């Protein structure tokens with residue numbers, strides 16, 4: 001059964017691949033699973049029909065037959081557990097890759113989102129300049145720790161996994177801040193992710209939505 005995901009009808013990132021449907025698209029491309037996309041407006045996301053799918057009125061969602069999922073991490077885990085290519089076969093290596101998925105979403109993403117939100121929405125606040133260095137340092141600390149662990153490896157734990165996929169999408173949220181570039185191995189890591197053919201296909205598909213305003217199917 002072909003899954004259907006939801007994405008922004010008009011992505012605020014103007015097609016830069018920062019919205020969270022990008023990580024789901026990339027995962028589906030990595031495992032070679034065709035998918036349909038249903039575009040939703042900000043208004044639609046807050047209506048009962050969408051809230052039944054996503055209690056917080058957000059994207060992405062994932063529907064496959066009777067199954068409806070929300071939360072990009074849960075969607076990725078579902079896809080990765082059912083299709084080869086995103087999680088190792090070995091049970092211990094698989095558990096470690098899943099740990100990296102959680103690390104991306106619950107250790108790296110929160111300070112990065114906080115930093116990004118502040119730059120987007122709090123510039124006019126009288127305390128913006130004062131608060132910014134603290135937010136930046138929180139991100140820098142996590143980047144430094146991640147950089148130390150990655151060292152000169154290509155991926156976080158052996159072969160490319162769903163953990164790397166999520167981590168790269170999370171680090172991309174820092175685009176334009178110069179922070180990732182302070183850690184050349186992390187900048188190279190992100191570039192390695194972006195160079196994957198599956199990433200390119202996913203990126204082009206979400207960009208096409210922004211450019212044409214049309215939903216798309218990847219079959």
Ligand SMILES: N[C@@H](CCC(=O)N[C@@H](CS)C(=O)NCC(=O)O)C(=O)O
Pocket residue numbers: 018019020021045057058059060070071072073
């Ligand atoms: N933890 C959720 C976050 C979902 C999320 O923040 N989605 C954003 C787009 S990237 C959204 O729908 N924002 C619109 C809103 O919250 O109204 C996930 O990973 O799926």
